[in-house]
Amino acid sequence: MRTKSLSLLMSAASACCGLGVFLSCSPKEACATSVEMVGDSLVADIDMGHFAIAIQHPADTTSALAQAIAEYASEALGGTYQGEYTSPHAIMSYYHSQTIKDWLPDYQQLKEVSDADNKFYWNVRITTVADTPQFLTIAYNCETYQGGAHGLGVHFGITLRKSDCRRVGWEVIRNSNGEKVQELMRQGLREYFNVKTDDELKNLLFDENYIYTMPMPQCPPLFTADGIQFVYNPYEIAPYAAGRPTFVIPYDKLNDNLTVTAQRLCGNI
Incomplete structure (x- = not known):
């Protein structure tokens, strides 16, 4: 179990952390120093289980900072979304639907070999941790269960420098x-x-x-x-x-x- 779970964590780390990666905004699109945040969510309770995602994001989804957050969210969720980063709801909807689609074969296989009423679980939350004139920090929490002894929860996040939307890593x-x-x-x-x-x-x-x-x-x-x-x-x-x-x-x-x-x-x- 340790090897399998550590492998899952390493995959999540690769998608979520982006250590040493920077995202720059155009000088003409300097990130705001005061950010109005709003929330959006999607929930589906289906035969397979509970699938939910909630994201806090800037109200102005066209700003450089908002798009930097949206891009990070997409990378944390798998990095396969090909649309624009001006619609957090579209990003949520894509990964919500994609996760249900990707998990369905595993659920069907589990049902074939077990009479237990195993319900899968996928719960993602992207929330604000800190907001100052210099930086904005957001957290990514993902709790999952796909059978077995227990689920797995991962917590990542990123700090963005507001002046240019640089992602801050351990190099600091x-x-x-x-x-x-x-x-x-x-x-x-x-x-x-x-x-x-x-x-x-x-x-x-x-x-x-x-x-x-x-x-x-x-x-x-x-x-x-x-x-x-x-x-x-x-x-x-x-x-x-x-x-x-x-x-x-x-x-x-x-x-x-x-x-x-x-x-x-x-x-x-």
Whole structure:
């Protein structure tokens, strides 16, 4: 189960994270500094199960920032939508229908070999995490069940710099393998797992060497009002039962290891 689920997570990471990828807006279409967000959703309860998607997006869907969010949403959902990025509803409708179509053969096969009333589940939420004059952070949550012992939930997201819609990745943290950043990460994980020592922590991770060099999350850094959020998905560094190890490191604690780009985003310079 670990290998299969980790493989699924890696596929999701490839689609969702886009680490090191940047999206630039035209200088004449500078992203807004104040964003009015609205919501839209689609829900289908059918014989196969529950299929739902909800997206928060800028009210002005023609803006550069809105289209950057729409493009990210499409990539997170699979990256096969070929239409324009000015209609979030069209993107939702496409992936909602496509998921139902793609999952139907698996559901029919399951029904042939099992009398159990297994209902599939697909629930996607794209929501606003933080909105400041410098950046907008959105989260992508996807919870799925296609039979088996349990479902799988993944959490990704992206921070967009409003001035040019650049996607922010882990490159904005300098010397991430250095002792200062590593200790801050271990501290965050100790708090998440409610343990006091690294010896206790290492027994909860897949690899005890992680306490010496903790890998950066597959989810990009999520800039929030209080600091940078680190999110490890299930099976990434710990078993499924560990949940989603998540913690926030305040900007002032990371400041010496932030690039000028990151310091400007969080308002430290």
